[in-house]
Amino acid sequence: MKIPKIIKYGISILIILVVGIYISNRLAEPNFDSDKWKNWTETESEMSLRWDMMRSLGKNHELKGMNKAKIIELLGTPDSELKSTFTYYLGYSKRGINQGYLDIVFDENGIVVDYSVTDT
Known part of the structure; x- marks a missing residue:
């Protein structure tokens, strides 16, 4: 079964957003x-x-x-x-x-x- 491109792109964008939010929160953490x-x-x-x-x-x-x-x-x-x-x-x-x-x-x-x- 072939996964449509729109779903692949959607999952990729979601992963990038989640990782980006995680990284930005870690960088914003004050010393x-x-x-x-x-x-x-x-x-x-x-x-x-x-x-x-x-x-x-x-x-x-x-x-x-x-x-x-x-x-x-x-x-x-x-x-x-x-x-x-x-x-x-x-x-x-x-x-x-x-x-x-x-x-x-x-x-x-x-x-x-x-x-x-x-x-x-």
């Missing part, structure tokens, strides 16, 4: 910038800046093993703090009205043992 992270305020134009920097943060900074002072130096004062967990608000995740949070968990010596990103 982690400690000063921008610490001074971020949630505005309409930068609503998801922290969220967008998360991939770069994880790739370029090994959070596990850092102490609380180093985390504060890198990320600033947490938005909320429990005895063993710092939480940073990430803003909107670009998935509807979902918001993100970075939770950093410390051991009894104040060393990062785990971290997670929550999309609520």
